[in-house]
Amino acid sequence: MVGRWNSLLLALCLSLIVIRAIESCQNGFIMGETGCIDDDECEGDEGQPEICGENTLCFNTRGSFYCQCADGFKSSLTVNFSAVSSATCTDINECVEDKNICGPHTNCINASPSYSCVCQKGFLSISGKNESHGSNITCRDIDECQMENVCGQNALCVNTPGSYHCACNAGFGLKSGKLNFTGNEEQCEDICMIDKTICGNGTCRHGASGHYCACHSGFTNYGTNSSRCTVLKCDVFKDRNGLTEIFQVARSLMAQLNKSCLELTESKGTAEFNREDLLKRLMYMIDELLSSKALNNNRKVSTFLDITENTLKLMGPFIETPGRKTSSSYTELELLVHKGNDLPKGPVTLSSNHAKLDIQLETAAGDPSFYPGFTTVSLLSYKNLEDFANGYFGQMKSLKNESFEMNSKVVTVSVSNRYTSKLEESVNLTFNHLKQSNEIHICVFWDSSDTDGAWSTQGCTLVASTSDYTVCSCTHLSSFAVLMAVYEIENKFELQLISWVGMPLSLICLFICILTFSMIRSIQSPRTTIHLHLCISLFIAIFIFLVGISQTKSKVGCALVAGLLHFFFLAAFCWMCLEGVQLFRMVVLVFNTSFKTLHMMAAGYGVPAVIVAISISINPSGYGTERYCWLGLESIWSFFGPVCFILIINIFFFLITVWKLAQKFSSLNPDLNKLQKIKAFTITAVAQLCVLGTMWIFGCFQFEGGSIVMSYLFTIFGSLQGVLLFVMHCLFSKQVRDEYANILSRCCAPRKKFYSEFGSSHSSKAHGTKSSQDTGESHM
Missing domain, CATH: 1.20.1070.10 (Rhodopsin 7-helix transmembrane proteins)
Known part of the structure; x- marks a missing residue:
C-alpha cells in the first residue's frame, strides 16, 4: 500500500517537472528531446497557405522569421516585412521602369513576374527568334527593297530603318499627287497622262530625263523645259507715244528687248539670248539717263521706270540660280532666282546700300495653279533718281505751310508674279534717310496712272520711323521712296530781318x-x-x-x-x-x-x-x-x-x-x-x-x-x-551811368577843369563802389 502511494507521488512529480519544462521555452522555440529548439515557421503544414502571403519568400531566423517579395515583385512597404504587417507584393513593370531594357528596334512586353522583348515591325532578330523572355534581343533591319517587284514598274525603292518607300521615276507620278507610296497601293504613270494641263499653253512630252513642255506660239517657259508655258507680251517693249525717241540711249535697248521677245514667241519659247549682254545694256542705259538731264519731267520718269521694270521681268528667269548682285555708277541691283517645279516658300531679304526688301517667296511666285516653274525677285536702287522725281506729288494733300521733300533713294521692286496690283501679303521696305531728320516721313510709290506720273501713298503705310531710317509696308509692287514733310515757318523774311x-x-x-x-x-x-x-x-x-x-x-x-x-x-x-x-x-x-x-x-x-x-x-x-x-x-x-x-x-x-x-x-x-x-x-x-x-x-x-x-x-x-x-x-546801373557821364564830361570839358573834377569824382565814386561792394546788394 505504501509502495503504491510512493509510485503515485513519483509520477505526479515527474508530470509537474515536464509541464514546467515545456512552459519555460521562449516564443519561436519548441521543446525537443534535448530541450528548447528553434521552430521553423517557414515550414508550414502541407495544404496550408504560406505564412507570408502570395508572391513572397519566407526566410527563417533563430527564434523568428521575415518575409520578402519574390523576383519580379516589389513590396508596398519595406523590403523585409513580417507576416502580420499590411505589406503586399505587386508585379514590377520592367518595361516602364527601364524603357531601354530590350535594346534598339524592339518592343517590351510586360509579364508576371517577368517581361519579354520582341523585334519591331521591319526588323528581325539575328538569332532567328523574334521573342526573348526576360533578356535582351538584337534586331537588324529587313531590307524590303531586296524583295522582288516591291514597288512595281517606273518606280524606285528606297529602304529606310524598319520600313521603305517608293518614289516614281522622272517623268512619272501618282494620280493622288503624293510624292511617295508603299506596297502596291498605287502605280506610277506617265505624268503627261495624269495631268494634261501641266504645261499650260504647251504640249507635254515624255523624255529620257522626264517630261518637258513644248510651248505653243506666243507662249514661253523661259527655257525651263519642265515649266508651264505662259503668255509672252511683247507690247510692253514697243515704243509708247514716241517717248523713246527722246531717250536716244534707250532706243537700242528697247529694240533689242522687242527682238528677243519676238524670237521667244516665234520659236515657241525655246530661243536663247545673251542675258549678260542684255543686263549690261540695261545698266548702261540707266547710267546714261541718270548722268544726263534727260529725265526732266514726270512723263519721262514714268516711261523710264516702266522700261526698267519690264526688262527685269523679261531677263530675270534667264539668270542662273541663285541670281546676281551687281552695281554700276548709278545703280545697285540684287536679283534672286529660284527654279524648280516646287513652289518656293519662306522669307527672303534683298538689300543695297540705301534700302532693304523683305518679302515672302510665295508672294513673289504668285498663284500656285499658274506657277511657271521659276521665281524671281529683284531690288534695283538708283543713285540720283530722287533729283528728277522730286516735286511730283500729284493729289497728295498737304497741310498749311507743309511741303514735301524726298528723303530716300528711289528703288524698283520686280517679281515674276504678274499679278502684283494687290498682294495677299504685304512686303516691307526699309529706307535709309538722305538727311537725318525727326520730321514726319511718308511712304510713297510712283503711280504712272496719275496724269503723267506722280508719287502716291495708296497701298503703302508707315511701320516705323527714326531719324536714320523708315520702314514701309506696301500691298503692291512698283517703284518706291520716302518723303519728308517740311513745315515752312511763316514770315520767314521778317524773322531773318x-x-x-x-x-x-x-x-x-x-x-x-x-x-x-x-x-x-x-x-x-x-x-x-x-x-x-x-x-x-x-x-x-x-x-x-x-x-x-x-x-x-x-x-x-x-x-x-x-x-x-x-x-x-x-x-x-x-x-x-x-x-x-x-x-x-x-x-x-x-x-x-x-x-x-x-x-x-x-x-x-x-x-x-x-x-x-x-x-x-x-x-x-x-x-x-x-x-x-x-x-x-x-x-x-x-x-x-x-x-x-x-x-x-x-x-x-x-x-x-x-x-x-x-x-x-x-x-x-x-x-x-x-x-x-x-x-x-x-x-x-x-x-x-x-x-x-x-x-x-x-x-x-x-x-x-x-x-x-x-x-x-x-x-x-x-x-x-x-x-x-x-x-x-x-x-x-547808376554807378555805370555816372562813370559814362564822367568820361563824357572829361572829354568835353576844358583840360584844367577836367583834372579837378576827375580827382573829386574818382574819389567819390571809388568810395561809393566800395560801399556797394561791401553790402553785396544789386544796384537795381
Whole structure:
C-alpha cells in the first residue's frame, strides 16, 4: 500500500517537472528531446497557405522569421516585412521602369513576374527568334527593297530603318499627287497622262530625263523645259507715244528687248539670248539717263521706270540660280532666282546700300495653279533718281505751310508674279534717310496712272520711323521712296530781318559792355567779372554765327565752326548759370564772400570744353550738316542737355529773385504810387529773364507747327540778348551811368577843369563802389 502511494507521488512529480519544462521555452522555440529548439515557421503544414502571403519568400531566423517579395515583385512597404504587417507584393513593370531594357528596334512586353522583348515591325532578330523572355534581343533591319517587284514598274525603292518607300521615276507620278507610296497601293504613270494641263499653253512630252513642255506660239517657259508655258507680251517693249525717241540711249535697248521677245514667241519659247549682254545694256542705259538731264519731267520718269521694270521681268528667269548682285555708277541691283517645279516658300531679304526688301517667296511666285516653274525677285536702287522725281506729288494733300521733300533713294521692286496690283501679303521696305531728320516721313510709290506720273501713298503705310531710317509696308509692287514733310515757318523774311538787324546791334552793345567791365576799374568786382566773360563768350558766339553758319562748302571748316559755336554758346550759358548763382547769393543769402576767379574760369570755360571734347570723341561726324555749320541731330543733345539743365537752375533762381524783388518793391519808397511800382517791377523782372538766358525756353517750341508767336519771341530775345545785357548791366546801373557821364564830361570839358573834377569824382565814386561792394546788394 505504501509502495503504491510512493509510485503515485513519483509520477505526479515527474508530470509537474515536464509541464514546467515545456512552459519555460521562449516564443519561436519548441521543446525537443534535448530541450528548447528553434521552430521553423517557414515550414508550414502541407495544404496550408504560406505564412507570408502570395508572391513572397519566407526566410527563417533563430527564434523568428521575415518575409520578402519574390523576383519580379516589389513590396508596398519595406523590403523585409513580417507576416502580420499590411505589406503586399505587386508585379514590377520592367518595361516602364527601364524603357531601354530590350535594346534598339524592339518592343517590351510586360509579364508576371517577368517581361519579354520582341523585334519591331521591319526588323528581325539575328538569332532567328523574334521573342526573348526576360533578356535582351538584337534586331537588324529587313531590307524590303531586296524583295522582288516591291514597288512595281517606273518606280524606285528606297529602304529606310524598319520600313521603305517608293518614289516614281522622272517623268512619272501618282494620280493622288503624293510624292511617295508603299506596297502596291498605287502605280506610277506617265505624268503627261495624269495631268494634261501641266504645261499650260504647251504640249507635254515624255523624255529620257522626264517630261518637258513644248510651248505653243506666243507662249514661253523661259527655257525651263519642265515649266508651264505662259503668255509672252511683247507690247510692253514697243515704243509708247514716241517717248523713246527722246531717250536716244534707250532706243537700242528697247529694240533689242522687242527682238528677243519676238524670237521667244516665234520659236515657241525655246530661243536663247545673251542675258549678260542684255543686263549690261540695261545698266548702261540707266547710267546714261541718270548722268544726263534727260529725265526732266514726270512723263519721262514714268516711261523710264516702266522700261526698267519690264526688262527685269523679261531677263530675270534667264539668270542662273541663285541670281546676281551687281552695281554700276548709278545703280545697285540684287536679283534672286529660284527654279524648280516646287513652289518656293519662306522669307527672303534683298538689300543695297540705301534700302532693304523683305518679302515672302510665295508672294513673289504668285498663284500656285499658274506657277511657271521659276521665281524671281529683284531690288534695283538708283543713285540720283530722287533729283528728277522730286516735286511730283500729284493729289497728295498737304497741310498749311507743309511741303514735301524726298528723303530716300528711289528703288524698283520686280517679281515674276504678274499679278502684283494687290498682294495677299504685304512686303516691307526699309529706307535709309538722305538727311537725318525727326520730321514726319511718308511712304510713297510712283503711280504712272496719275496724269503723267506722280508719287502716291495708296497701298503703302508707315511701320516705323527714326531719324536714320523708315520702314514701309506696301500691298503692291512698283517703284518706291520716302518723303519728308517740311513745315515752312511763316514770315520767314521778317524773322531773318530781325535776326540780321538784332545780332549786329547785340555785337555793338556787347563790345561796349566788354570795354566797360574791363577798363573802368571803379566798378570791377567778382560780379562784373562774370558779366565780362558772359559778354565775351556771347560776342564770339554771335560773331562766328554771323560769319560762318552757312559756310558749308568745306567740311573741315564747317565742322570747326560748329565746334566753336558749340563751345562758346555753352560757355555763355555756363556764365549765365554763374550769374544766377551769384544773384541768389546776393539777394537771398546776402553773402559778402565771392567766388574765386580760378573757380569761375573752371566752371565758365572748363565745363564747356569737357562737354565738347566728349561729344567730338563720341561722334566727330556730328559737327556740320548739309545746310548749316551746326550740330547734327545725333549730337544735338550734347548742347540741349546742358542748356536745359542750366535753364532749370536759372528759372529757380529767377522765381526766388522775383519773390524777393516783390518784397523789396512793396517796402521800398512808400511814396511811389502802385502803378509806378508795378512798372519798375515788370521792367526789372523781364530784364532779369534775359540776363539768366531763360528767354531761350521759347526755342523749345520751334519744332511744333504753327508756333509763329514763339518763333518771333525766340528770334527777338535771342538776337537782342546782347542789347538787353547792355541795358541791364550798364544803363540800369547808376554807378555805370555816372562813370559814362564822367568820361563824357572829361572829354568835353576844358583840360584844367577836367583834372579837378576827375580827382573829386574818382574819389567819390571809388568810395561809393566800395560801399556797394561791401553790402553785396544789386544796384537795381
